[in-house]
Amino acid sequence: MRPIISILLFILLICIPDLLSAQTTIAGKVTDKKNPLIGVSITLKDTYDGATSDSSGKYSFKTSEKGEFILTATSVGYKTFEQTIKLDGKGILTIDIVLKEEITELSAVVISAGTFEASDRKRAAAVLTPIDIVTTASANGDVTGALKTLPGAQQVGESEGLFVRGGTAGETKIFIDGTLVNNFFHSSSPNIASYGRFSPFLFKGTVFSTGGYSALYGQALSSALILESIDMPERTSANLGVSIIGINGGYQELSKNKKFSWGGAYSYTNLAPAFAIIKQKQDYSQVPEFHDGDANFRIKTSKTGMLKYYGYFSKSRLDYTVNSIDSLGYLDRFGVSNFNMYHNLSWKESLGKKWKIYAGLSYSLNQDDIKSGMKDANKNEVILAGLEFKTFNLDADGNYYNAKLILERRLKGISAIRFGGEYNASDEKSIFTIYTGQKFSNRLKENIKSLFAESDIYLTNKLAAKIGGRFEQSSMLDKTNIAPRFSLAYKVSKNAQASFAYGIFYQDPERKYLPSPDNLIFMKATHYVAQYMKVTSLRTFRTEIFYKKYEDLVKTGVASGRDIAINNNGFGNAKGIEFFWRDKKTIKNLDYWISYSYLDTKRDFLNFPHAIMPSFAATHTASVVMKKFVQPWKMQFNAAYNYASGRPYYDIRFDGSKYYFADMGKVQDFHNFSIAFNYLPSIGKENSKNFAVYVLSVSNAFGIKQVYGYQYSYNGSRKEQIVPPSRIFVYIGAFFSFGIDRSQEAVDRLF
Amino acid sequence: MKKTIIILSAIFVANFSFAQMPDKFVKAMESKIAEIDTTHTAQGFTDLANAFERIADAEKNQWLAYYYAAYCNASAGSLIGTGGDMMTSKADKTDPYADKADKQISKAEELMKNNSEIYVVKKMIATLRLLGDPMNRYMTYGPEAQAMLDEAKKLNAENPRVYILEAQDKYFTPEQFGGNKEEAKVLFEKAQKLFETFKPETSIHPNWGRSQVAYLLSLYK
Numbered sequence: 001m002r003p004i005i006s007i008l009l010f011i012l013l014i015c016i017p018d019l020l021s022a023q024t025t026i027a028g029k030v031t032d033k034k035n036p037l038i039g040v041s042i043t044l045k046d047t048y049d050g051a052t053s054d055s056s057g058k059y060s061f062k063t064s065e066k067g068e069f070i071l072t073a074t075s076v077g078y079k080t081f082e083q084t085i086k087l088d089g090k091g092i093l094t095i096d097i098v099l100k101e102e103i104t105e106l107s108a109v110v111i112s113a114g115t116f117e118a119s120d121r122k123r124a125a126a127v128l129t130p131i132d133i134v135t136t137a138s139a140n141g142d143v144t145g146a147l148k149t150l151p152g153a154q155q156v157g158e159s160e161g162l163f164v165r166g167g168t169a170g171e172t173k174i175f176i177d178g179t180l181v182n183n184f185f186h187s188s189s190p191n192i193a194s195y196g197r198f199s200p201f202l203f204k205g206t207v208f209s210t211g212g213y214s215a216l217y218g219q220a221l222s223s224a225l226i227l228e229s230i231d232m233p234e235r236t237s238a239n240l241g242v243s244i245i246g247i248n249g250g251y252q253e254l255s256k257n258k259k260f261s262w263g264g265a266y267s268y269t270n271l272a273p274a275f276a277i278i279k280q281k282q283d284y285s286q287v288p289e290f291h292d293g294d295a296n297f298r299i300k301t302s303k304t305g306m307l308k309y310y311g312y313f314s315k316s317r318l319d320y321t322v323n324s325i326d327s328l329g330y331l332d333r334f335g336v337s338n339f340n341m342y343h344n345l346s347w348k349e350s351l352g353k354k355w356k357i358y359a360g361l362s363y364s365l366n367q368d369d370i371k372s373g374m375k376d377a378n379k380n381e382v383i384l385a386g387l388e389f390k391t392f393n394l395d396a397d398g399n400y401y402n403a404k405l406i407l408e409r410r411l412k413g414i415s416a417i418r419f420g421g422e423y424n425a426s427d428e429k430s431i432f433t434i435y436t437g438q439k440f441s442n443r444l445k446e447n448i449k450s451l452f453a454e455s456d457i458y459l460t461n462k463l464a465a466k467i468g469g470r471f472e473q474s475s476m477l478d479k480t481n482i483a484p485r486f487s488l489a490y491k492v493s494k495n496a497q498a499s500f501a502y503g504i505f506y507q508d509p510e511r512k513y514l515p516s517p518d519n520l521i522f523m524k525a526t527h528y529v530a531q532y533m534k535v536t537s538l539r540t541f542r543t544e545i546f547y548k549k550y551e552d553l554v555k556t557g558v559a560s561g562r563d564i565a566i567n568n569n570g571f572g573n574a575k576g577i578e579f580f581w582r583d584k585k586t587i588k589n590l591d592y593w594i595s596y597s598y599l600d601t602k603r604d605f606l607n608f609p610h611a612i613m614p615s616f617a618a619t620h621t622a623s624v625v626m627k628k629f630v631q632p633w634k635m636q637f638n639a640a641y642n643y644a645s646g647r648p649y650y651d652i653r654f655d656g657s658k659y660y661f662a663d664m665g666k667v668q669d670f671h672n673f674s675i676a677f678n679y680l681p682s683i684g685k686e687n688s689k690n691f692a693v694y695v696l697s698v699s700n701a702f703g704i705k706q707v708y709g710y711q712y713s714y715n716g717s718r719k720e721q722i723v724p725p726s727r728i729f730v731y732i733g734a735f736f737s738f739g740i741d742r743s744q745e746a747v748d749r750l751f
Numbered sequence: 752m753k754k755t756i757i758i759l760s761a762i763f764v765a766n767f768s769f770a771q772m773p774d775k776f777v778k779a780m781e782s783k784i785a786e787i788d789t790t791h792t793a794q795g796f797t798d799l800a801n802a803f804e805r806i807a808d809a810e811k812n813q814w815l816a817y818y819y820a821a822y823c824n825a826s827a828g829s830l831i832g833t834g835g836d837m838m839t840s841k842a843d844k845t846d847p848y849a850d851k852a853d854k855q856i857s858k859a860e861e862l863m864k865n866n867s868e869i870y871v872v873k874k875m876i877a878t879l880r881l882l883g884d885p886m887n888r889y890m891t892y893g894p895e896a897q898a899m900l901d902e903a904k905k906l907n908a909e910n911p912r913v914y915i916l917e918a919q920d921k922y923f924t925p926e927q928f929g930g931n932k933e934e935a936k937v938l939f940e941k942a943q944k945l946f947e948t949f950k951p952e953t954s955i956h957p958n959w960g961r962s963q964v965a966y967l968l969s970l971y972k
Contacts (some may be wrong), residue, residue, distance in 0.1 A: 039794070045809075046809050047805070048805050049773075049805070050801065050802070051801075052797060055794075076851070129887050234891050234894055365757050485795050510960070537841070633924075
């Protein structure tokens with residue numbers, strides 16, 4: 001017993017100085033100058049002592065430490081506060097703390113003029129999520145389909161692509177992981193819009209710029225669509241899909257250490273079953289048939305580095321006839337078979353703390369074999385006098401090489417400077433065979449070398465600017481251009497911001513009108529965009545006004561029966577106002593958005609006799625998109641309504657010396673109401689390894705007649721409405737995804 | 752004799768476990784850990800998380816301090832994220848907690864690898880991320896949460912906290928999404944049974960969960 005007591009005494013003796021020593025109380029209030037800050041962690045550095053500020057910003061704690069210490073205060077979104085204090089073991093030390101806001105991506109204003117973003121990132125411009133792209137009823141699972149419900153894009157149904165703010169589809173360029181994609185859509189047929197080649201599930205981020213886009217991108221007068229592919233998949237999985245238009249399957253493997261993944265997919269699309277049920281205007285001798293395959297790998301090259309490859313192969317064909325407008329009782333025949341492949345290799349890496357590098361390479365090959373002609377009622381090929389030009393073969397063969405390198409250096413805070421270069425090369429060969437068998441071959445080569453630099457400057461959390469410029473040199477035109485870009489954003493209040501963008505954009509003349517007998521120059525557009533946006537977590541309001549000026553647009557003339565570019569005397573302008581409203585709050589579980597665009601545009605280009613509102617532009621365009629998820633049924637109901645006021649149409653003819661309007665008018669207003677039901681039996685099941693989605697969608701559900709425009713017979717005596725191939729389209733499909741990474745473990749555990 | 756050896760080795764193990772822990776550290780931890788069971792608010796957990804972080808940052812090599820800081824941040828975030836509906840994103844409110852907890856649990860893991868308790872917290876963080884934006888994140892964080900839970904179970908199938916989390920998922924998930932209160936009850940009871948024999952390595956090793964199980968089981972009566 002004794003020794004124990006003495007030990008206790010000993011301990012007591014050691015502890016006495018501690019017990020006697022008085023403590024210092026440190027107390028105060030934490031504010032951001034104006035308001036108290038709650039939940040701020042105050043620490044006496046390298047000790048356990050400290051406190052957390054309460055609801056009035058006050059804090060207080062006792063410490064028995066003595067000497068010089070550093071008092072720190074930290075809170076997310078604020079710069080760390082540090083102050084050296086002297087503790088003498090008694091009294092109360094009052095230290096009021098003012099924290100300065102840190103400029104962070106979360107709190108800073110976003111330079112958003114002209115930009116729509118679909119991503120998971122918490123940014124003001126991110127008005128959509130990747131899921132929205134897939135679940136928009138009128139989109140039919142097509143990337144650009146969902147974007148057509150946003151203000152700025154036209155409801156053009158007779159051809160593919162994005163017609164933005166008075167621009168043609170050719171004035172919108174699409175980029176995947178930084179590099180240009182040359183044949184984003186499947187080969188087109190006259191008056192039928194084709195689909196995009198790439199599945200929306202490939203992309204985790206979509207930036208749709210309707211104007212004033214960054215200096216990192218060029219060669220697009222109107223718009224840039226920037227797609228970012230997904231990084232590592234979440235898990236090893238296989239997927240399978242069956243639908244009325246085909247089957248698809250894929251496999252994706254993720255290595256155990258999650259540093260490497262590879263996969264591939266194949267899909268076979270055949271529209272025969274759908275066309276058997278849904279009567280088409282066209283009579284197909286070969287229904288549209290597509291074999292699409294893709295392969296990918298992704299390697300995490302370091303903690304911050306990622307190397308990605310995506311490869312795509314496609315073979316497709318179709319052949320049909322329609323009643324000829326030129327000669328009663330005869331048929332027009334159109335057939336196209338296509339081979340396309342696309343390879344994209346991209347790499348991103350942080351080089352030290354300040355530098356980042358992005359590099360991308362892409363190559364694509366596109367081969368079209370187009371057959372046009374006429375047939376009689378018995379489907380025998382015929383050549384009619386005066387209409388011989390309708391019989392031809394076109395073999396087109398395009399090779400495209402794109403490379404891009406961007407270096408980014410982080411400046412103070414989140415400010416950064418980016419610069420680099422881009423190289424776009426194309427080599428397009430075509431052989432045009434006319435009815436006599438005579439061949440005309442054509443070859444166009446273009447090399448565009450570009451240099452660009454851009455800087456994001458965040459002056460405060462409230463004010464930011466983006467200043468950039470782009471230099472381009474074209475070997476085909478033997479011309480250079482310098483395009484300045486500038487944008488500014490100011491945070492008006494916590495949730496509201498105003499931004500402005502200005503830029504000059506250049507683009508090569510469209511290839512289909514080349515080669516030209518004349519020396520052509522770049523076409524040019526100048527954009528001015530002003531935006532006001534208010535975003536809360538459940539509601540977004542956005543409005544934009546814009547003015548665009550087009551200069552040096554290509555004018556065409558006729559040479560040997562073909563439209564060719566003759567000069568750059570075209571011009572035009574576009575102005576308008578747009579609104580976007582998204583609301584997830586007012587009605588529980590109902591998410592909807594409304595967009596409206598007013599467009600006033602005129603241009604004189606191609607064969608237009610003078611400046612007119614082009615036939616791809618509607619004055620008023622609106623969309624309403626609704627998504628309602630009914631939890632107990634695990635069903636999502638999606639509906640979309642698209643509206644466009646009647647577009648103008650023209651019959652432009654050449655009288656031997658000049659072009660004139662033989663006819664003109666306006667088509668009726670366009671209405672489209674689409675609905676889709678998605679049944680997701682596995683949604684919300686946290687433990688579920690398998691996911692299934694069943695889809696039923698109906699486009700133009702009420703069968704309202706849609707007219708896109710008019711086409712005229714060769715002699716001008718007859719005109720005919722351009723309408724969709726069928727009034728209603730129904731799509732039924734089922735998609736399954738099987739996570740199989742842990743099945744082996746489950747087996748292991750059994751034994 | 753056998754008994755003595757067991758007791759002696761238990762003392763030895765305990766001493767060994769405490770060997771690298773300064774007395775002051777253990778005392779500070781003990782007092783804060785005692786507060787966990789009586790804390791029921793986000794603010795309360797934030798206070799605790801900050802206190803554990805102070806200890807962690809001062810010591811720098813004690814995984815338990817980082818572990819508790821992460822656990823308290825994940826708990827604070829979960830309290831903020833609970834409620835509301837599937838369609839609504841609360842990520843702007845919950846993600847800062849998940850971010851902090853993520854950083855802290857990574858530091859804990861650097862100091863202590865292959866620990867079941869660390870994966871328990873990782874599972875909590877994944878669930879917190881899911882909670883932030885269920886509609887858009889269930890495909891990502893659902894399987895992630897499950898993978899973390901599987902790993903925790905693999906590392907220590909006797910860890911009662913693994914079954915608490917599993918049971919809570921079953922209990923709080925609506926039935927049409929795979930929730931099942933009866934299955935949850937079985938798991939709660941399993942956790943309760945494991946607690947009977949569960950002995951934390953030291954007084955400051957993870958030992959939370961008893962009161963949660965008792966409370967949730969009381970709801971069945």
